[in-house]
Amino acid sequence: MKGTLLEVENLKVTFPTEEGPITAVDDLSFTVGRGETLVIVGESGSGKSVTSLAVMGLIAPPGRVEARAIRLVGKDGRTRDLSRLPETEMRQIRGAEIAMIFQEPMTSLNPVYTIGEQIIEAIRFHETMSRRAARARAEEMLRLLGIPEPRRRLDAYPHQLSGGMRQRAMIGMALSCHPSLLIADEPTTALDVTVQAQILELIRGLQKDFGMAVIFITHNLGVAAEIADRIMVMYAGQVVETGSARAIFRGTRLPYTIGLMRSVPRLGLDRDSGPLPAIQGNVPDLRRLPKGCRFHPRCSWFEPGLCDAKLPPLEACEEGHLVRCLRWRKVHA
């Protein structure tokens, strides 16, 4: 690792609701190294998107973001604390230093502008460049992303492209200013399996070419296995496990992660082998979190009197591998 690129310390995001504020992200800390791929995994509602939007400074009021620091090392080598950056400076970061792509390529592109217009707009805002030069750059991006006839596609509207092509265009737009960090929030979830694989492959390739770090958000550990250097597992707004991909896939010590692994869809699996064994029970309501370990109502290692009494701290079960479980020593896959 060539040093740290992003360092998030004690991030907390709250939203007011009619029944009082909910804490969607609770005391979250993590780092991303240069050129590294961090995969954030967790079920729906665990706070993955909120975390990434908070890093981008895109949590809209009345949402509240607090953090001890969100430090980013810029392309110029300067370290900035994004949590204290004024909006005008934050704009220079968005798109240029950190770019983001979203889950739904259909709705995430503006339907009334062509692909070209949307990419050129991003480029020209961050770099002084003629329209013609920006258009050439945009065409180049589409070519890089394996879009056939890139020049013609620049003049296409989003609805004229397939889901996979749209997502490629989104990625092209995100990478057009050569960010040092790409946040991809479930970029392949809406796509069918073969296209998913192509897009993953593409992101991996571009990441190498551009020397770019990636935060990849998914609820599918199978996808995580494909691309992760490190994995951060989230549950109910908290980190519950982090470690190298290898350490986690070899020997996770967390009941929740074991459950996620069992529910990974595998290619080539027979249709009639039945539905995947999802973790039983539901993600807890953030307004009524269970006492003690937030996972305890769903956990098969649950020990009454222990797990429902005390919130487990993050503990190192091995070097660089942290788990939030009171009984991790006894847990095996």
Add this chain to the structure above:
Amino acid sequence: MPLEPRRVSGPFARMRTSLSWRSDRSELWRYIGWRLIQLAIVLIGVSIVVFFTMHVLPGDVAMLLLGDRGTAEQLAKLRLQLGLDQPVVVQYLRFVLAAAHGDFGTSLTSNRAAFDDVSTAFPVTLQLTLAALTIATVIGVPTGVFASLRPGRTFDNLAMTFTLFGVSMPIFWLGLMLLLAFGATLDWLPIGGLSEVGMEPPRITGMSLIDAALAGSPSMFWDALRHLILPACTLATVPLAFIARITRAEMLATATQDHVRTARAKGLPRARVIVGHVLRNALIPIVTVIGLQLGLLLSGAVLTETIFSLPGLGRLMVDSILSRDYPVVQAGALFIAFVFVLVNLLVDLSYTLLDPRIRRA
């Protein structure tokens, strides 16, 4: 005020989904062709209604024409002349044939060709409507935009309260109040008519502002403008309130869409996001509403025309109905139907300019 963007059905809907980037043009022409056929169908329908309404009225046309003066002999002769002895269908076909040539007969009150009465009155209404809609748009859209930027705050609350009054404003009362205040009491503006005596511009388009401008006379222009202000403001009130509320609602709805988040994630400045991405996308339903208002105002300017003594189409129609001037009523009704359908066609076409995918999936 929740108002759904208009759903368009029929072949347009099909076109909306089947449009591909190469067949845009030919699909568009086919669509226009289809709409023109629709226009013809509407006109035929209106002509049937207009024709037969006149025929079920008590007393026949010949009696109307002759009034009390006619002898039985004269009546019989005129009936023959007008073809009133023919079967109704034949009479209708004759009527349609003549109407197709702009011949609706002679006005019973002005003794001019009925269609001339209509085409003289129409520009007055058109000018009034366009002026009102311009005021409503120029004030309504920015009001809606600014209200949407800080929903629930002072400006928004003020705007929403005023527009709530606005949409339910009784036009007649408002017009009279404005007339009393600015015309009669303060004496700042004229209380009615198109221009002062002696300040009438030579008639070219029939719209006093444009004719005055064409005549190159600043004083005539100023006079025409002063006469237009009160009626245009009166007529603008309801659509202004309506447009402001629609704009606000559409802005708020668009602002939460995914592509706006993308625009912010690109690092675009706030103003660029609001104008280029939120307003630009919200424009599609807003323009629809404005276009629909145009049609409504054109046919609904009658109260305003009455209060401010403007010789427009609305007033002509009311007068003609009251005096049973049936050729003018027929000509007017067909003309209004024609304009209404045409305006709707233009609104639908503006969609294709504003919305490349033409339809939200």
